[in-house]
Amino acid sequence: MAWDVFLSYCRSDTTPAEALAAELRARGLRVFQDEVGVHRFDSVSRTIMAELGRSRLLLAYYSHAYPTRRACQQELITAFLAGQREGDPLRRVLVVNPERGTAHIEPIELRDARFWSPSAELRHLTEAVTRKVDELPTTINAVVHGRAPLWLPAPGHRPPPRFVGRTAELWRLHSALHPQSATLTEGGGEPVAVVHGVGGIGTTSLVAEYARQFGATFPGGVFWLSAADPWTEQLTAIAEALGAKGNGHAADRVALALDAERAPSLWVVDGVPAGLDLDHVRRLLSPHPTAASVLTSTDASYAELGTGVEVPELPAAQAIRLVLNQVEAPGDRESAHKLVDAVGGHTGALLDLAGSARSAGLDSVRRRLFSRDWPVLEATAKRLLAEVDAAGDAGLDVLRAVTAFAPEPMPLPVLDGLGPVGLAVDRLSRQSVVRLVDGGALEVPAVVAHVIRHSDPDPARHERISTAALAARRERDDFAADERERAAAFRVQVELAHRVPVRPLGGGGLREAISSLHSIFAFTREQLRECGPDSSQRFGEVAERLMEEVLRPFLSEWHPALRRYEDRTQFDDTAWDPTAELRHALDALREPLLAVIRDLSRISGNPHGTRYL
Numbered sequence: 001m002a003w004d005v006f007l008s009y010c011r012s013d014t015t016p017a018e019a020l021a022a023e024l025r026a027r028g029l030r031v032f033q034d035e036v037g038v039h040r041f042d043s044v045s046r047t048i049m050a051e052l053g054r055s056r057l058l059l060a061y062y063s064h065a066y067p068t069r070r071a072c073q074q075e076l077i078t079a080f081l082a083g084q085r086e087g088d089p090l091r092r093v094l095v096v097n098p099e100r101g102t103a104h105i106e107p108i109e110l111r112d113a114r115f116w117s118p119s120a121e122l123r124h125l126t127e128a129v130t131r132k133v134d135e136l137p138t139t140i141n142a143v144v145h146g147r148a149p150l151w152l153p154a155p156g157h158r159p160p161p162r163f164v165g166r167t168a169e170l171w172r173l174h175s176a177l178h179p180q181s182a183t184l185t186e187g188g189g190e191p192v193a194v195v196h197g198v199g200g201i202g203t204t205s206l207v208a209e210y211a212r213q214f215g216a217t218f219p220g221g222v223f224w225l226s227a228a229d230p231w232t233e234q235l236t237a238i239a240e241a242l243g244a245k246g247n248g249h250a251a252d253r254v255a256l257a258l259d260a261e262r263a264p265s266l267w268v269v270d271g272v273p274a275g276l277d278l279d280h281v282r283r284l285l286s287p288h289p290t291a292a293s294v295l296t297s298t299d300a301s302y303a304e305l306g307t308g309v310e311v312p313e314l315p316a317a318q319a320i321r322l323v324l325n326q327v328e329a330p331g332d333r334e335s336a337h338k339l340v341d342a343v344g345g346h347t348g349a350l351l352d353l354a355g356s357a358r359s360a361g362l363d364s365v366r367r368r369l370f371s372r373d374w375p376v377l378e379a380t381a382k383r384l385l386a387e388v389d390a391a392g393d394a395g396l397d398v399l400r401a402v403t404a405f406a407p408e409p410m411p412l413p414v415l416d417g418l419g420p421v422g423l424a425v426d427r428l429s430r431q432s433v434v435r436l437v438d439g440g441a442l443e444v445p446a447v448v449a450h451v452i453r454h455s456d457p458d459p460a461r462h463e464r465i466s467t468a469a470l471a472a473r474r475e476r477d478d479f480a481a482d483e484r485e486r487a488a489a490f491r492v493q494v495e496l497a498h499r500v501p502v503r504p505l506g507g508g509g510l511r512e513a514i515s516s517l518h519s520i521f522a523f524t525r526e527q528l529r530e531c532g533p534d535s536s537q538r539f540g541e542v543a544e545r546l547m548e549e550v551l552r553p554f555l556s557e558w559h560p561a562l563r564r565y566e567d568r569t570q571f572d573d574t575a576w577d578p579t580a581e582l583r584h585a586l587d588a589l590r591e592p593l594l595a596v597i598r599d600l601s602r603i604s605g606n607p608h609g610t611r612y613l
Contacts, residue, residue, distance in 0.1 A: 003032040004133045006055035008076060010069045016098065017061050020122075024059075027126050029133065052078055053141035057133055062095045064104050073167040077213065080107070082143040085216050092140060094132060096125065106168070108175035149211070149266075150221040153237040157224045157270070159208035162325040165318035166206055169311055173210050174217075176307035177266070177292040191292035192285060192306025196299060198432040198445055199387045200348025200380055201311050203296040204270050211266060220258065220265030220290060227272045227284065251287045258288035267291040274299035274431050275390055281305060298387060298431040310432070313445060314345030322347065326354035327362060335362035338591070342369055344446030349380045367587060370454070377447075381455035384448060388433055394424035399452050400465035402434060402442050404607065406449035409441035414472040418465070466607045485539045488527040490604035492543065495523055496597050497608055513586055514559055521551045542599045550592045558582055 005024055009017040021033045032051045048071070052058065058079035066072050076093065083091035089109050097105065105111040151157070176193035195203045211222045225234045235250035242257035258265065267286035272295050281302050285293040295302055300310065314322060316337075323336040339362065343349040356376045357365045368376050388395050397418050402410045415421055425442070428434040434442045444452075456462040499516050528543045562582060601607050 001030070001054070002139055003051065003055040004029040004057065005031045005129060006052045006058045006075070006079070007031055007033045007061070008058055008066075008072055009061035010063065010065045010072055012065050013061050013063050013098075020059075020061065020096065020125075023122050023126050024129060027130060029126075029130065049075070049078065054139050056136040056139050057092055057094065057129070058140075059094050059096065059129060060110075062097050062099075062105055062110075064099055067104055067106060067168055067171070070165065070167055073171070077167070077170075079140060081213065081216065082140045084214075085143050092136070094129060106171035106175055108178055111175075149215040149218050151211075152221055152223050152241045153225075153234060154241070157204070157208050157211075157268075159212050160205050162322075163205065163209045164322040164325065165314055166202070166209070166311070169206055169309060170210050170213065172309050173206070173294070174214060176309055177294070178217075179307070190306050191289075193292075193294045193309050194300075194303040194306060195294060195296045195309045195311060196303065196432065197311035198346070198448070199298050199383050200346060200447075201313065201432075202347035203311050205347070206311055207268055207270070207294050207296055211268070218264050218266040218292075220261050220263030222266045222268065223286075223291065224268045224270065225284075226270050231284075255287035258286075258290055262290060265291040267293045268296075269294070270296045272297040272299070272302065274387070275427070276302075278302070278304060300432060301430050312345075314347060314350075316340055316345065319345040319350055323350050323354045323357075323362070326351065327357045332362045335366050338366050339369065342366075342446065343377070343450055346380070346445060346447035348383070349377055349447045349450075352377055352380050369450075370590075377451065377455075380447065381451045384433070384451050385455065385457065387431060388428065391424040391427040391433075394418070394421045395428055396452075396456075396458075397421065397461075397465050398424050398428060398434065398442075399444065399448065400456065400462050401469040402444050403449045403452040404466040404469040406444055407446065409437050409443040410469065411441050414469050415442075417468055417472060463607065470601060470607055471605045485531050486604050488531050489539050489542070489600045490606055490608070492520075492524050492527055492546070493597055493600035493604055493606070494608055495520055496546075496593055496600070499593070511562065514555070514562060517551055517555060518559070521547055521555065524551075538603055539600075542596060542603065546593075546596045550589070550596065554585065554589055558585060 007017060007021050007024075017033070021031045024031045032055055034048055052075055058075060060066065060072070060076055079092040080089050083089045083093060086092075089107075093110065095105065095110050102111050173193055173195065177191050179189040179191060195207055197203050211218075211224075215222065223238055225231075225238075232250055235254055239250050239253035239257060242254065242261075244253035244257040246253055246256075265286075269284045272281060272284065274297060276299075278301075281295070282305060284295065285305070293306070295305075300308060302308075313319070319340040320333060320336045323339060324333065339350070339353050343353070353365050353369070353376060356368075360368075365376055388399065391398070398415065398421050401414055401418060404410070405414075415425070425434065429436060432445075433448055434444050437443050452462070499513075499520060524543050524547055528540060531539060
C-alpha cells in the first residue's frame with residue numbers, strides 16, 4: 001500500500017516517535033513506522049527502503065542520536081535526493097527537532113529550514129504534515145531520476161564499487177558546498193570544501209561517492225582534476241570539451257564557458273600536496289563562482305580557504321564490513337576483527353590487507369601482519385613514510401616516541417628530551433599523522449603506530465627513542481612503582497618475550513611449548529610473591545591478568561588434551577590428533593601475550609620484547 005508519511009527515527013526515540021505516529025494516524029494519515037527493530041542493525045533493510053519508496057513524505061525525528069544511525073541517514077538521503085531531483089531538496093522531508101540546538105542537524109538545508117519541536121502544540125505539527133502531504137500527489141518512487149552529471153576530463157573518477165559508511169561526512173561535505181542555502185542562520189560563505197585526513201584514509205573515495213550520490217545538484221557537470229598532473233593540460237582539455245574558443249589562458253576559457261552555461265557544477269582538485277602556500281592553493285579553486293570547489297589533501301590548514309571536512313578512521317563495525325566486502329568471506333569475521341584491531345579503521349591499509357587476503361586468506365594475512373619477512377602492508381607503509389618525510393628526522397623521532405605509548409596518548413612533556421621538535425609536531429598535526437588530545441597529549445592512528453613499529457627505516461634509533469620515551473613515562477606517571485615491582489615486571493617481560501607463542505611458532509615441539517607456558521605461570525606467581533604486599537598494585541593487576549585470563553584457560557584446556565593424545569597413541573593409532581588445533585590456539589595466544597608485554601614494559605620502563613608488536 002502507499003503511505004502518506006514514513007516516520008524515520010532511531011530506536012532510542014521509540015516512545016516519542018510512537019506518540020507522534022498515533023497523533024498523525026488520528027488525523028487520518030497513513031503512517032509507516034518501523035516496528036521490527038531494523039535500526040538495531042547496521043545495514044538498511046530492503047523491505048524498509050521499499051516502504052519508504054511507497055511513501056510521499058519522510059518525517060525525521062532528528063535527535064542527537066539520529067545522525068549516528070546509518071539506517072536513519074540512508075532513509076534521509078533517499079528522501080532528500082528525491083526532492084532535490086524535483087527542484088526542492090526539502091520537498092519530501094520534514095524535521096522534528098527535540099534538542100535545544102541545531103548543530104547536530106545535517107544537511108545545512110534542513111538546519112536552515114523551519115522545523116518542529118515537541119514542546120510546541122502537536123496539533124500545529126500534524127496540521128503542517130497534512131498540508132505537506134496534500135502538496136505531494138506522488139510517492140518517492142515516482143520521482144524521475146535525473147541523468148548523471150557530465151564528468152570532465154572524461155572518463156570520470158569512479159567511487160569504490162562497495163563504498164562503506166561515511167554518511168556523516170557526506171552530509172558535512174554537502175553542507176560545506178552549499179553555504180548559500182543557510183545565509184540567515186549560518187552566515188553564508190564560499191562554497192569551498194577541503195576534505196582532509198591522514199594519507200590513504202579515503203578522501204578521494206568520499207568525494208567520488210558524493211559526486212555519484214548528489215550528482216543531481218550539479219547539472220553543469222563535475223570537473224575532476226589531479227594536482228599531480230600537468231595543470232594547464234587538464235584545463236585545456238576541459239575548455240575544449242566545453243566548446244570554449246580562442247587562444248587565451250586555459251583558466252579564462254573555462255571561466256567563460258562556465259559563465260555561458262550558468263549551471264551549478266562541482267570542481268574537484270584531488271591530491272593537493274601538503275605544505276603549499278595558501279595563495280598557491282587558492283589558484284587551484286574553481287575559476288567561476290557557479291562551480292563549488294573541493295580540494296582533497298592531507299593538509300588540514302587549507303581549510304582556511306573554506307570549510308574543512310575531516311575524514312576519520314572508520315568505526316570498527318564499518319571497517320570489518322569493508323574487509324569482508326572485499327574478500328567475500330562473511331564467515332571469517334573474527335579474523336577481520338583482529339585486522340581492524342591491529343591497523344584501526346584506516347581504509348587504505350584495510351584494502352591492502354583485503355587484497356592480500358583474496359589469495360592467501362584473512363587468517364594467513366593476520367598472522368603475517370606482524371612479520372618483518374612478509375610486509376603485507378608495504379604499500380601503506382611507503383605512502384605514510386613518504387608523507388612524514390617533510391617533517392624530517394625530528395618528525396620521525398616524534399612518531400617513535402608517541403608510538404612507544406600507543407594506543408595510549410603520550411604526554412607532551414616527554415618530547416622535551418628530543419630537542420626542538422615543535423615545527424615537526426605542527427607539520428605532523430596538520431597532516432593528521434598525530435593528534436592532540438585532552439590539551440596535553442599526542443596520539444597516533446593505529447596504522448601509523450603499526451608502520452613505525454614494523455617499517456621504521458632506522459630500527460636502532462627507533463629502539464633508543466622508544467626506550468627514552470618509556471623511561472620518561474615512568475618518571476611522569478601518576479602511580480609510584482617501587483624498584484622491586486619494576487624489576488619483577490622486567491623479569492616477567494623478558495621471560496615472555498622469549499617464549500614460543502610470542503615468536504614465530506615454526507616447527508617447534510608442542511609439548512615444549514606447553515611446558516614453557518607452565519613455567520611462565522609458576523615464574524609470574526613467584527615474582528608477584530616477591531613484590532610483597534606493600535608494592536603498587538600495577539604489576540599485580542597485569543600479573544593476575546596474565547595468569548588467570550591468558551594462561552590458565554589455555555593450559556586447562558590444552559595440557560590435558562595433549563596428555564590424553566600422547567597416552568592413547570601408545571595403544572591406538574587412530575586416536576584423535578589435536579596438534580593442528582593446538583598450533584592454531586598457540587598462534588591465537590600470541591596477541592594477548594604481546595599485550596601483556598606492552599603493559600609490563602610501561603611498568604619497567606624498558607621496551608624489551610615490544611619490537612615483536
